[in-house]
Amino acid sequence: MRRKRKELLESDNHDRWLVSYADFITLLFAFFVVMYSISSVNEGKYKTLSNSLEGAFSNKGSDQNIANQEGTAYKIIQPIQVGDTPMTLQPIELDQPTLEEVEKKHELSEEILRERRNLIEAAEQFKEVLAPFIDEELVNVKKNDFWIELEMNSELLFASGDAALSPKAIPILQKVSEIVRRMPNSINVEGHTDNRPINRLQFPSNWELSSARASSVVREFEREGINSDRLSAIGYGEFHPIADNTIDEGRFQNRRVSIVLMSHAFARYGANDQERARLLNIAQPETTEGVEPQNTQKNR
Structure with missing residues (x-):
């Protein structure tokens, strides 16, 4: 009995793989049905x-x-148009206010407005008396609201590498001094060079050369009767170029002397703090009680 029962149990185990095989075939059939259905194209x-x-x-x-x-x-x-239809951009017209409109807007004092008009008039006079040099691009007149700049090429005033005024420079500076002598504005004379180094006993660098050239123009203005307290000489060397120093034309433009007429309210040794505030219509802060406001000397 025991032997027959053992043989019966062993025979049942041989057919169990059919169940797994049937499941596999069913899943495989379902897979091919799905693949066929999605591959059908209208x-x-x-x-x-x-x-x-x-x-x-x-x-x-x-x-x-x-x-x-x-x-x-x-x-x-x-194609579907997304967003608004592109529009042609129209140029924006900027306002170009007249001098009277600017003066009214800023509400400056009458003194500084009169001084501004005098500076504009002086700039026009420079253009008139120096017209031949302007045409040759040796002189340039630049106007600003509170100063004007007369830019003169060094070729008009000096020999190469020298700080002494050449003979042809004297009549030119005399014409300039006739215009600025009648004005009370401070005058800054600024010397500029190109970036080529200079190494001489008299001028170890471009700092000394640019400063010496500015000083020569200042001394000529003194001889023409312009008060010394209005004058200052400044040397900038090669560090404020207006053109490309890598080409001859640019270096030619950078060798220059600029004569700047400053508005009284913006000159360093012009008006003191209180006068400057009055000219510009700026309210002065209240001083601490018992402490008097420090008054800057007009001429140091």
């Missing part, structure tokens, strides 16, 4: 989509139709 819809894309990216007009192989016409589908 030929009509496919052609419609293809023709639509072709019409959208072609150069044909929007009112034209295209036909498929069966002769069915399909209207070209235009």
